[in-house]
């Protein structure tokens with residue numbers, strides 16, 4: 001059993017942290033308040049190879065291993081969770097789905113442009129009446145000669161505003177299909193941008209598909225294989241969401257510990273008070289436990305083994321640690337933790353979303369329970 005990072009992984013980690021500290025952290029408050037993600041941030045991320053992080057060199061990807069990619073998302077989230085999840089949506093949900101299920105023609109058409117950041121990806125599964133129960137989608141894919149017509153409404157599509165490519169899930173004659181739908185496809189309209197409690201620098205939009213016409217050749221994977229495409233994408237994304245939880249929680253501890261050494265009450269820094277030390281120590285212990293679970297799950301995925309149960313474990317734990325730690329670090333900072341002029345309020349709001357995005361915690365518990373009972377020959381349904 002080897003716990004040490006390789007020399008390359010250490011080098012990458014330093015590079016990710018430098019980028020986050022120089023290019024994102026100084027602007028994180030401003031972009032949160034302005035509720036936007038300036039495109040130059042994504043351009044700089046693309047120049048570093050982050051938008052093709054795990055794609056092969058053939059497509060101008062950085063070909064990072066899973067642990068290094070988790071450290072990238074962790075570092076970005078330490079500065080700004082919105083930037084981290086914008087990148088993770090693009091890479092884990094869309095680009096990697098094309099790499100895993102795409103034809104050579106689909107890979108050639110999209111992957112290089114995605115690695116360069118010329119095309120940003122979005123994942124369009126959720127609908128007004130189909131959230132946790134993703135297989136209940138009402139969007140239809142109707143064959144029309146060599147084309148297919150997509151009709152339906154997708155909600156909360158992350159990156160919707162800035163996406164050049166939508167991975168759309170729709171019911172076809174043989175079950176759920178996945179389609180690659182370019183933004184300029186006739187009949188696709190990006191609509192309402194949803195205001196949110198956290199992740200305010202990320203874009204979540206409603207997407208309308210009205211007789212949206214795409215070639216049948218844009219189907220990703222076989223007929224009726226869309227649900228498998230979605231599940232595999234969400235398993236990859238689960239590790240990225242947990243890595244984002246690790247990043248935001250670890251940074252929250254850093255910020256609160258620094259604050260505690262500077263804030264003086266009763267004549268001494270509050271860091272000298274045992275209650276404060278306990279909060280910080282407990283938070284650190286949870287962060288360290290999460291760190292090894294994230295890296296281990298990423299490593300497991302790299303081995304090409306099935307990691308769907310582990311993905312749910314790490315996603316549920318990552319969301320919990322991020323929420324608990326940021327909550328306690330608000331308490332360490334007292335009223336300053338609640339003030340929008342200090343970074344903890346944003347971290348707390350952002351961390352809250354990690355238990356929803358990529359499937360709610362309850363659904364991940366169901367999958368963990370299914371796994372536990374299946375090992376004991378008992379089948380349960382959600």
Ligand SMILES: Cc1cc2nc3c(=O)[nH]c(=O)nc-3n(C[C@H](O)[C@H](O)[C@H](O)COP(=O)(O)OP(=O)(O)OC[C@H]3O[C@@H](n4cnc5c(N)ncnc54)[C@H](O)[C@@H]3O)c2cc1C
Nearest residue numbers: 123124125126131132156157158356357358359360362382
């Ligand atoms: C910030 C954000 C970003 C998102 N980005 C995207 C995106 O880019 N693309 C996309 O397609 N979707 C996206 N989603 C949708 C997200 O995946 C869904 O919110 C999620 O699947 C849950 O659906 P719902 O919100 O409709 O909740 P519901 O399904 O209505 O669930 C409500 C509550 O009931 C619980 N529940 C439901 N069924 C069960 C069950 N069987 N057992 C136990 N509890 C259950 C849930 O856990 C939850 O607590 C995003 C959501 C958010 C909040």
